[in-house]
Amino acid sequence: MNPVIVVGAGPVGLSAALALRAQGLPVVLLEADPEDRERPGSRALFVHRETLRTLDDMCPGLAAEITSYGRTWHTRRTLYRGREVYARTFPPPSGLPPFTSLRQVDTERFLRAACERAGVEFGWATRIVGVDTSPSGVTLVGEDGQEWNAKYVVAADGARSTVRRALDIAMEGVRGEGFHVVVDVADVPDAELPLERVFHYEHPGVGGRSVMRVPFTGGFQVDLQCRDDDPEEAYGTEDAVREWLPGVVGEGYADRILWVSTYRFLRKVAASFTDPHRRVLLVGEAAHLFPPFGARGMNSGIADAAAAAQAVAAGTADAVAGFADVRRAAGLFNSEAAGVALDHLRPRRRIVRLRQRAAAALAPVLPSCGSWLEHAPYGPRGGAPAVAGGKY
Numbered sequence: 001m002n003p004v005i006v007v008g009a010g011p012v013g014l015s016a017a018l019a020l021r022a023q024g025l026p027v028v029l030l031e032a033d034p035e036d037r038e039r040p041g042s043r044a045l046f047v048h049r050e051t052l053r054t055l056d057d058m059c060p061g062l063a064a065e066i067t068s069y070g071r072t073w074h075t076r077r078t079l080y081r082g083r084e085v086y087a088r089t090f091p092p093p094s095g096l097p098p099f100t101s102l103r104q105v106d107t108e109r110f111l112r113a114a115c116e117r118a119g120v121e122f123g124w125a126t127r128i129v130g131v132d133t134s135p136s137g138v139t140l141v142g143e144d145g146q147e148w149n150a151k152y153v154v155a156a157d158g159a160r161s162t163v164r165r166a167l168d169i170a171m172e173g174v175r176g177e178g179f180h181v182v183v184d185v186a187d188v189p190d191a192e193l194p195l196e197r198v199f200h201y202e203h204p205g206v207g208g209r210s211v212m213r214v215p216f217t218g219g220f221q222v223d224l225q226c227r228d229d230d231p232e233e234a235y236g237t238e239d240a241v242r243e244w245l246p247g248v249v250g251e252g253y254a255d256r257i258l259w260v261s262t263y264r265f266l267r268k269v270a271a272s273f274t275d276p277h278r279r280v281l282l283v284g285e286a287a288h289l290f291p292p293f294g295a296r297g298m299n300s301g302i303a304d305a306a307a308a309a310q311a312v313a314a315g316t317a318d319a320v321a322g323f324a325d326v327r328r329a330a331g332l333f334n335s336e337a338a339g340v341a342l343d344h345l346r347p348r349r350r351i352v353r354l355r356q357r358a359a360a361a362l363a364p365v366l367p368s369c370g371s372w373l374e375h376a377p378y379g380p381r382g383g384a385p386a387v388a389g390g391k392y
Ligand SMILES: Cc1cc2nc3c(=O)[nH]c(=O)nc-3n(C[C@H](O)[C@H](O)[C@H](O)COP(=O)(O)OP(=O)(O)OC[C@H]3O[C@@H](n4cnc5c(N)ncnc54)[C@H](O)[C@@H]3O)c2cc1C
Pocket: 007, 008, 009, 010, 011, 012, 013, 030, 031, 032, 033, 042, 043, 044, 045, 046, 104, 126, 127, 128, 129, 156, 157, 158, 159, 160, 161, 162, 163, 182, 261, 263, 283, 284, 285, 286, 292, 294, 295, 296, 297, 298, 299, 300, 301
C-alpha cells in the first residue's frame, strides 16, 4: 500500500501521522528542518481535555503521559488596575483534567515519541517545494528534485504553507492592530509563583497595559498587550523585557528569561481545506491562523488532524469534501470567536472600555461582573464541531 504523506512535523503534522497510523495506514512524514532542530518558546501551552481525548484515541495512554508532565491549575484570578475582581478555585477533577499546560516543544516531544513507536517513517531535512494533484493522487517535489507520489497528502506545513500556496488556495481574514509581547520565564526553584492563571487589566506596574500570566511545567508565560502606538523595541526585546518584567512579577527574574517574542492578532481561514481533486487535506496553521487567546490554534489543528485521517481512511472524494467543509466551518467559528475576544481585549469603541471599568467597580457586589471580566478575554467557548474555549 502506498503510504500517506504528511508534510510538516509540528504538533498538527505529528498528530495527523499518529491518527493515520491508528487507522492502520502507512505514513511518511516529511519535515523541512533537520532531526536535531530546536523549537522556540512555549507557544501553544494549553491542551484542552477534548484534545487529550482525541490524542488518546490515536494512541491509548498518550493523554496520561502528557498530563502527568503538564500542569493544571485550579485557581483563576482576574485583576483590574491592581484590584482583584474575580478569583475562583475549583476542586481537582477526577479523571482527565479540563486541560494541561506544557510548552509546545514538550507536547511535540511526546507526539514524536508516540509516532516513532507507532511506526511513522520520518524524512527530516526534506523541504517540499512543488505540488501537483490529479484525480488519482499527488506528486510532491523536494528541494533537491526528489519526487514522492501518494494517493493522499495531509499538509501540516504551518502558517507559510508551501503546499497551500502551490495549490493557489488563498487565506481570507484580517490582521489586528497593535502587538503583544510573549515571554517565557523559568521558575525560581523552591520559590515558584502560585499555580494559577492571572489576567490583569490595565496593570499599574506596566503603565496600564493588560497582562496575562500562565504557568507551565518549569516556568510561566507572560503576555503583555501593548498599545497600538507603542514602539516594538520599547517592549518587545529582551532588554526591554528586563525593564518591565519586575513591575509585573517582582524582582529576581531578569536572568530567568527563556524566550521573548512578539505577535499580532491574525484571524485567517483558507478559502478551501482541500484541492479540486480532493487529494490534499490542509490542517493546522496551513489552514487557519488564530490569536493565542482562547488556545484555538493547536487544539483545533489536532481536531483537523483527526478528521483528516478519518477522511483519508474512508478513501473517497466525498469523505475528503466532508472533512474540508466541517473543518472549515470550525475554522470560521473559531475566527469569529477570536474576533469577539479581540473586541474585548483591544476595544475600538470607548463604550467597551467604560463597560469594563463599570464591571470592575461593581464586581465586589455583583459577582457576574467579575465573571464577565474573567471570561471575556478568551471569547465564547465550545461550538461543536469546533474545538474552542478559554484559558482556564
Ligand atoms: C506566542 C504564541 C502562543 C500560542 N499559544 C497557543 C495556545 O495557548 N494554544 C494553542 O492551541 N495554540 C497556540 N499557539 C499557536 C500554535 O503555536 C500553533 O497553532 C501551532 O504551532 C501550529 O502547529 P502546526 O503543526 O499547524 O504548524 P507549525 O508548528 O508551524 O509546524 C509546521 C511544520 O512544517 C514544517 N514545514 C514548513 N514548510 C515546510 C515545507 N515546505 N516542507 C516540509 N516541511 C515544512 C515546519 O518546519 C514545521 O515543523 C500559539 C502561538 C504563538 C506564536
